[in-house]
Amino acid sequence: MPSLGPLPQLPRLVSSERQLRSGLRVVAVQHGDCSLTEIRLWVPLHGLDSSEVPTALLGSQALSAGTSDQTRAELSLGVRSLGGELRVNADPDRLLITGSVISSRLGAMLEIIAQVLADATYPEAEVDRIRDIFADQLALAGAAPNSQAHQSLMRRLYGGHPYADQVPSPAAIRQVSDARLRTFHTDHFRPAGAVLVLLGGEEPDSVLARATTAFGCWTGGDPQAGRPGPVDAAPGPPLLVDMPGSTEALIRLGGLWAPRGRREWAAVEIANLIFGGYFSSRLVRSLRENKGFCYGPSSSVEHWAAGSSFVVQANVPSRSTLAALQEINNELYGMLDRPPGRLEHEEARDYACGRLLLAFSDQANLATMITVNVGRGIGACGLHNDYGELAGATLDDVQEAARRTMDPGRLVTVISGAADELESCRATLGAVPWDGRTIRW
Amino acid sequence: MESSPYPVVRTALRNELRVVVSPNDDAIPAVALTVDYGAGVRAEREGQAGFAHLFEHLMLQGTPSVNKDALAQAVEGAGGRFNAFTRLDFTSYYVLLPVNGLERGIYLLADQMAGPLLSEVDLRNQIAVIKSEIQANVHNRPYGYRSWLELPKLLFDTFPNSHDGYGSYADLDSAELADAMEFFEAFYSPANAVLSVAGAVSPAHVIELAECYFGDIEARPAPSLIDYAEPVRNLPVWRTLHDADAKVSSVAIGWSLSDPAHLPAYLPFLVLADVLADGPTSLLRHRLITRDRVAMHVSCHVGRYGDPLFARDPTMFVCEMRLRPGVTAADAVAGLDGTLKQLACHGPDGGELDRTVVRLTAQLSRDVSNPLYRSQAMAALELLYGRAELVTELPRLLAGVTESAIRGAAGTLCERQRAILVMEPGPERGEK
Numbered sequence: 001m002p003s004l005g006p007l008p009q010l011p012r013l014v015s016s017e018r019q020l021r022s023g024l025r026v027v028a029v030q031h032g033d034c035s036l037t038e039i040r041l042w043v044p045l046h047g048l049d050s051s052e053v054p055t056a057l058l059g060s061q062a063l064s065a066g067t068s069d070q071t072r073a074e075l076s077l078g079v080r081s082l083g084g085e086l087r088v089n090a091d092p093d094r095l096l097i098t099g100s101v102i103s104s105r106l107g108a109m110l111e112i113i114a115q116v117l118a119d120a121t122y123p124e125a126e127v128d129r130i131r132d133i134f135a136d137q138l139a140l141a142g143a144a145p146n147s148q149a150h151q152s153l154m155r156r157l158y159g160g161h162p163y164a165d166q167v168p169s170p171a172a173i174r175q176v177s178d179a180r181l182r183t184f185h186t187d188h189f190r191p192a193g194a195v196l197v198l199l200g201g202e203e204p205d206s207v208l209a210r211a212t213t214a215f216g217c218w219t220g221g222d223p224q225a226g227r228p229g230p231v232d233a234a235p236g237p238p239l240l241v242d243m244p245g246s247t248e249a250l251i252r253l254g255g256l257w258a259p260r261g262r263r264e265w266a267a268v269e270i271a272n273l274i275f276g277g278y279f280s281s282r283l284v285r286s287l288r289e290n291k292g293f294c295y296g297p298s299s300s301v302e303h304w305a306a307g308s309s310f311v312v313q314a315n316v317p318s319r320s321t322l323a324a325l326q327e328i329n330n331e332l333y334g335m336l337d338r339p340p341g342r343l344e345h346e347e348a349r350d351y352a353c354g355r356l357l358l359a360f361s362d363q364a365n366l367a368t369m370i371t372v373n374v375g376r377g378i379g380a381c382g383l384h385n386d387y388g389e390l391a392g393a394t395l396d397d398v399q400e401a402a403r404r405t406m407d408p409g410r411l412v413t414v415i416s417g418a419a420d421e422l423e424s425c426r427a428t429l430g431a432v433p434w435d436g437r438t439i440r441w
Numbered sequence: 442m443e444s445s446p447y448p449v450v451r452t453a454l455r456n457e458l459r460v461v462v463s464p465n466d467d468a469i470p471a472v473a474l475t476v477d478y479g480a481g482v483r484a485e486r487e488g489q490a491g492f493a494h495l496f497e498h499l500m501l502q503g504t505p506s507v508n509k510d511a512l513a514q515a516v517e518g519a520g521g522r523f524n525a526f527t528r529l530d531f532t533s534y535y536v537l538l539p540v541n542g543l544e545r546g547i548y549l550l551a552d553q554m555a556g557p558l559l560s561e562v563d564l565r566n567q568i569a570v571i572k573s574e575i576q577a578n579v580h581n582r583p584y585g586y587r588s589w590l591e592l593p594k595l596l597f598d599t600f601p602n603s604h605d606g607y608g609s610y611a612d613l614d615s616a617e618l619a620d621a622m623e624f625f626e627a628f629y630s631p632a633n634a635v636l637s638v639a640g641a642v643s644p645a646h647v648i649e650l651a652e653c654y655f656g657d658i659e660a661r662p663a664p665s666l667i668d669y670a671e672p673v674r675n676l677p678v679w680r681t682l683h684d685a686d687a688k689v690s691s692v693a694i695g696w697s698l699s700d701p702a703h704l705p706a707y708l709p710f711l712v713l714a715d716v717l718a719d720g721p722t723s724l725l726r727h728r729l730i731t732r733d734r735v736a737m738h739v740s741c742h743v744g745r746y747g748d749p750l751f752a753r754d755p756t757m758f759v760c761e762m763r764l765r766p767g768v769t770a771a772d773a774v775a776g777l778d779g780t781l782k783q784l785a786c787h788g789p790d791g792g793e794l795d796r797t798v799v800r801l802t803a804q805l806s807r808d809v810s811n812p813l814y815r816s817q818a819m820a821a822l823e824l825l826y827g828r829a830e831l832v833t834e835l836p837r838l839l840a841g842v843t844e845s846a847i848r849g850a851a852g853t854l855c856e857r858q859r860a861i862l863v864m865e866p867g868p869e870r871g872e873k
Contacts, residue, residue, distance in 0.1 A: 083803045102803050347514055354538070358521070358537060363807055
C-alpha cells in the first residue's frame with residue numbers, strides 16, 4: 001500500500017468583506033476559474049414560535065411572487081436571461097437564498113434579489129397559486145416513508161419547540177394569508193444580521209462594489225430579538241409509529257445536547273464518523289457488511305441555533321427489527337465501553353480533514369459551507385479554523401464527545417413500520433404505540 | 442476558439458488499458474480517479490438480471506492483497522471517499538482523494554483490476570444488501586424509480602434494452618461464484634476499461650504511476666461490441682400501475698432515441714429537455730404548473746439515468762409529471778402534446794433558446810471544474826466514443842444547436858410512438 005505524504009494545506013481563500021449601513025454583511029470569496037458566481041443569502045429568523053413555521057416556509061416560496069413593478073413571470077424571466085438560477089427555502093432558524101449566475105452579470109442578478117427583498121408585494125392571486133401547489137408538494141414529500149420517520153423523530157425530540165414540525169400540514173399552509181406573509185416579511189426578512197456570500201473567480205473588491213450598489217435599497221430596522229429556547233428530550237420507552245403496509249422498519253434514534261464551541265464540534269464530528277458517519281464506521285461494518293440487514297445505515301450530527309442533535313438511522317426488513325435495534329444499541333454502548341482507539345481516531349480525523357479539503361472541488365458546496373459558517377457567526381475563515389480543530393482534536397476529546405452525545409440512556413427511539421409486523425417489538429422492548437404527532441407524557 | 446482550461450492527455454498501456462488525464466491547478470487540491478469497465482446492465486444474460494450491479498458490489502469486497510475493511514480504511518483514512526455505480530453499458534468505480542493520495546488511489550484501482558477476492562459468504566451477504574437496497578428504493582418509496590424500471594419494458598423488445606438493472610430476487614438468488622468469475626474474465630479486462638484521472642496532478646506523473654501499477658496486469662481480449670439497436674415500435678403503449686405509497690397520480694412518458702454518438706442529431710434533444718422543463722418559466726412547467734395547474738412537478742431528461750451521453754444506442758427521452766389531485770393522466774398528456782406541437786411548428790419564443798443554452802453551458806462549466814465530474818465524464822466518453830475531450834467541447838456544441846433543430850426534435854417526439862406509464866395511488870394489484 002503506497003504511503004501518503006502529508007495532507008495538502010487547505011487552499012487559501014482570497015476574500016473581502018464589508019458591512020453595509022443596513023447591517024447586511026457581504027463576503028466575497030475568490031475561488032476557481034469557472035464562469036459562474038455562487039450566491040448565498042442567509043437571513044436569520046430569530047425566536048419564531050411553532051405557529052410561525054408554516055408562514056416562514058410559505059414566505060420562502062412566495063418571496064419572488066412579485067414586486068411593485070415586476071410580476072412573478074417577469075422576475076423569473078429576468079433571472080433566466082442572466083444565465084441565473086435562484087431557489088429559496090426556509091427552516092425555523094433561517095431563510096436561505098441559493099443561486100448562481102454568469103459572473104459578468106452578477107450585478108444585475110443581485111439587483112433582482114435585492115429588489116425582491118426590499119419590495120416583495122405577495123400579490124394575492126400569485127400567492128394563491130403558490131400556496132396551493134406548495135401545500136400539495138409538501139403533502140407529497142412529507143408522505144414518503146423516510147420523511148415520515150424523520151418527522152416522527154423530530155417531534156419526539158423537540159416536543160412543542162418550533163423544530164418539531166418542520167414539514168407543516170397542508171392545512172397549516174393553506175391557513176397562511178397573503179397579508180400574514182407581508183407582515184412576516186417586514187418583521188423577519190431584514191438586512192441586519194443577514195449574510196450575503198458571493199463565491200467565484202472574480203476579484204473580491206469589485207464583487208463587493210457591485211453588491212453594495214445592488215443592496216442599497218434593502219433596509220429595515222433591527223430584527224426581533226430572542227432566540228429559541230434550549231431543548232431537551234426526556235428519555236422513555238421506544239415508540240412505535242404505525243405505517244400500514246410498510247415492508248421495512250425505519251429505525252431512528254436521536255439525542256440533543258448544548259454544544260460548547262468549535263473544539264467540541266470537531267470532536268463530535270470525529271466521534272460521529274467512527275460510530276456511523278462513513279463507510280469504515282462501526283455501524284456500517286456491523287449492520288451492512290457483517291449482518292446484511294441494511295443498505296445504508298448511518299448516523300449524523302446537526303447543529304441548530306438552540307442546540308445540536310445526534311441521529312442514527314437504519315431501514316431494515318421488518319423481521320430484522322429487533323436484531324438490528326439490538327446491534328445499534330450494542331454499537332452505541334460500545335462507543336462508551338470500547339471507546340474509539342488511536343487508529344480509529346486517526347482514520348476518522350484524516351477523513352474529516354480530507355472531506356473539508358475535497359469540498360474545495362465543488363464550488364456550490366463550498367459556497368454553502370462558508371455561508372453556514374458565517375451565518376452562525378463563525379466567520380469567513382471558519383473553514384481554516386475548523387481544519388485546525390479537526391486536526392488537533394485529541395483521542396480524549398473524541399472519547400468525551402462520544403460519552404456526551406451517544407449514551408443510549410439519553411437517546412430516544414422511534415420505530416416506524418407496519419404495526420402487525422412490529423408486534424414482537426412491543427412485547428420484547430416494552431415499546432409504546434404512538435400516533436407520531438403528539439407526545440403523550 | 443479559446444483553448445480549454447482542461448486539456449486531455451491520453452495514452453494506452455501495453456495491455457491496452459486506455460488512460461486519460463486532465464490536470465487542474467492547486468486551487469483544488471484533490472484528485473479523482475475513475476475506472477470504467479465496458480460492461481453494464483446490457484451485458485447481462487437472461488436469467489441473470491441484476492448481475493452487473495451485484496458484481497459491482499462484489500468488486501468492492503476486497504482482493505487477495507487488500508481486504509474490504511482495508512480498502513475502506515485505505516481510502517477514508519486518507520481523507521477520501523470511494524464508490525461505484527452500474528449503468529447500461531459500463532460500470533464505474535471511483536476514488537476521490539486529497540492530492541497526496543494519488544499513488545494510493547492508482548494502486549487500489551489497479552489492485553481491483555487484477556482481480557477481486559470472491560467468497561460465498563460475501564456473495565450471499567451482498568445479495569441481502571442489494572435486496573435491502575431494492576426494498577428501500579423501489580418497494581418502500583412512493584413511485585420507487587418505477588418509471589426508470591418500467592418504461593424500458595414498454596419501449597423496447599430485446600432483453601438487453603428492456604430489463605431493469607436491479608433485476609429480480611430469483612435471478613439474484615441464483616447467482617453463483619462461478620458466474621462472478623466468468624463475468625470478471627469476460628468483461629473486466631484492461632482492454633475493456635478506461636482509467637481517467639483529473640485533479641491537481643501532472644499527466645506525466647500519472648501515466649508513469651499507471652504504467653507502474655496497471656502495466657503488469659495480464660492482457661486479455663476485450664469482448665466484441667454488440668449492437669443493441671432495435672426498430673422503433675410503431676404502436677403506442679399505455680400502462681397503469683398502482684402504488685400503495687403514492688398520494689397522487691404520476692405519469693412518465695418515454696420515447697426511444699437513437700444513437701447518442703451522432704451528436705448533431707442527438708444534442709437538440711438535450712436542449713429540448715431544458716426548454717421544456719428547466720426552471721419555472723420553461724414552457725412545460727409554465728403551462729402545466731403555473732397556468733393550467735394540472736401538475737406539481739414536471740421534469741424532462743434524456744437517457745435512462747438522466748445521463749444523456751453516457752450510454753450507447755438506443756436510449757430514451759423521458760418526461761415525468763406528478764399530477765395535482767383530481768387531474769387525469771390524459772389531461773396532463775394532452776398538455777404535453779400541445780406544448781410539443783407548438784414547439785414543432787413555431788419553435789421556442791424569441792430568446793428562449795439563447796437563455797436555455799446560456800444556462801446549460803454555465804452549469805456545464807461549473808461541473809467541469811469539479812475533478813470528480815471531469816474524471817467520471819471523461820472515463821465514460823473515452824470508453825464509449827474514444828472522445829474524452831467532449832467533456833470540455835460540449836458547451837460549444839450545445840451553443841450550436843439551432844432553433845430549427847429544436848423544432849425538428851419536438852417534431853420527432855410528436856410523430857414517434859411513445860410509451861405512457863401511469864402510476865396511480867391504490868393497492869398494488871400483483872404488479873411489481
